[in-house]
Structure formats: structure tokens, C-alpha cells
Amino acid sequence: MNITEELIQRSGNKCELCGASHNLNDLKLPPSLNDTLDTNILVCGTCHDQIENPENMDANHWRCLNDAMWSEHKAVQITAWRMLQRLRNEGWPQDLLDMMYLEDADLRFAEATGEHLSDDEKIIHRDCNGALLETGDSVTMTKDKDLKGAGSFTIKRGTVIRNISLVHDNANQIEGKVNGTSVVILTKYLKKIGADQQG
Numbered sequence: 001m002n003i004t005e006e007l008i009q010r011s012g013n014k015c016e017l018c019g020a021s022h023n024l025n026d027l028k029l030p031p032s033l034n035d036t037l038d039t040n041i042l043v044c045g046t047c048h049d050q051i052e053n054p055e056n057m058d059a060n061h062w063r064c065l066n067d068a069m070w071s072e073h074k075a076v077q078i079t080a081w082r083m084l085q086r087l088r089n090e091g092w093p094q095d096l097l098d099m100m101y102l103e104d105a106d107l108r109f110a111e112a113t114g115e116h117l118s119d120d121e122k123i124i125h126r127d128c129n130g131a132l133l134e135t136g137d138s139v140t141m142t143k144d145k146d147l148k149g150a151g152s153f154t155i156k157r158g159t160v161i162r163n164i165s166l167v168h169d170n171a172n173q174i175e176g177k178v179n180g181t182s183v184v185i186l187t188k189y190l191k192k193i194g195a196d197q198q199g
């Protein structure tokens with residue numbers, strides 16, 4: 001059986017969050033890389049759309065979490081916890097969260113998408129002009145910068161760094177490759193190259 005077949009069997013061919021039986025799909029919970037029964041759930045089209053698109057949220061639909069949060073399956077518990085966190089300003093989701101218990105490892109996994117953080121706590125990377133930086137962006141150096149340590153060299157102003165990655169626990173740092181060497185650079189020395197200039 002593949003994972004989808006296993007999920008259909010586990011759920012009785014129903015959405016594991018709201019119980020609907022239309023438009024069912026396997027959803028892999030980020031940031032997991034593998035399909036497992038602990039990290040995948042079967043969801044209907046309505047739930048799936050709202051999980052992926054926070055701007056489409058209909059808080060009342062998620063009253064279903066009242067039941068789903070007590071599921072014996074980790075993946076369902078984790079999804080319920082994340083959605084309750086996203087909705088917690090509604091009041092009743094916070095009451096449910098207060099009753100909910102996740103094992104430590106599951107809680108750490110649940111927190112990986114940052115739903116429990118307030119907007120000003122979320123780690124957001126911005127360049128010297130305040131433009132949002134995302135994984136895969138290209139940036140240019142706005143000043144010469146000496147890198148210390150073994151094989152130290154200077155990254156010249158104007159150097160282009162392509163395909164950056166974000167340092168997840170520090171909003172002021174990104175990682176990239178310069179002359180084949182991986183370096184960590186402060187975002188205040190970087191200017192994002194717009195899509196029209198990347199060519």
C-alpha cells in the first residue's frame with residue numbers, strides 16, 4: 001500500500017480534520033521530507049485550501065478541531081495544534097489549546113512552521129532597504145566586507161550572491177556562496193536584486 005492508501009484506510013475515507021468525504025487528498029506536514037503515517041494526513045478540499053491559504057480562513061469551519069484534536073494520530077494532533085494556533089485570537093481556539101497535550105518531540109515539530117509566534121516574533125529577513133528576502137533570492141553587497149577566519153578574503157561591494165538561504169533563527173543573517181565558499185552575511189549589507197534585474 002502506498003501512503004495515500006494507508007491514510008484512506010486509517011481515516012475510513014474521510015477528512016481527518018472535519019470528516020468530509022469530498023475531494024480527499026494526502027497532505028504532507030512541513031517540514032517533513034518523507035511520507036509517513038506520523039507526518040501525513042488525509043484532508044478534504046476545504047481544509048486543504050484553508051491550511052495552504054491563510055487568507056481564505058473561515059474560523060467556523062475549524063470548530064471541527066474540537067474533535068480532531070483528540071485524535072490518536074500524531075499528524076492529526078499536530079495539524080490541529082497548528083490551526084488552533086493560527087486562529088487563537090478568536091478566543092475559543094485558545095481554550096482548546098489550553099486543554100491539548102502534545103509530547104515534547106511532537107510539540108517541537110508542530111512549532112516548526114511558527115504558527116504559535118506573533119507577527120513581530122516571526123523571523124523575517126529584510127535587505128538594507130527593508131525588502132523581504134526569501135530563500136533562492138539573489139542579492140548584491142552594498143559595501144566591502146572582510147571575512148575573518150581561515151582563508152579570509154574580502155567580499156567586494158557589488159558582488160552578486162545568488163540562491164541565498166536564510167538563517168532560520170536569526171533575522172539578520174543569510175547564507176550564500178562566494179567564490180565557492182559558504183559564508184554568512186548580515187542582511188544590512190545586502191540589497192535584493194529584483195526579478196527584472198536577475199537575467
Ligand SMILES: [Zn+2]
Pocket residue numbers: 015016017018019020043044045046047048
Ligand atoms: Zn476537511
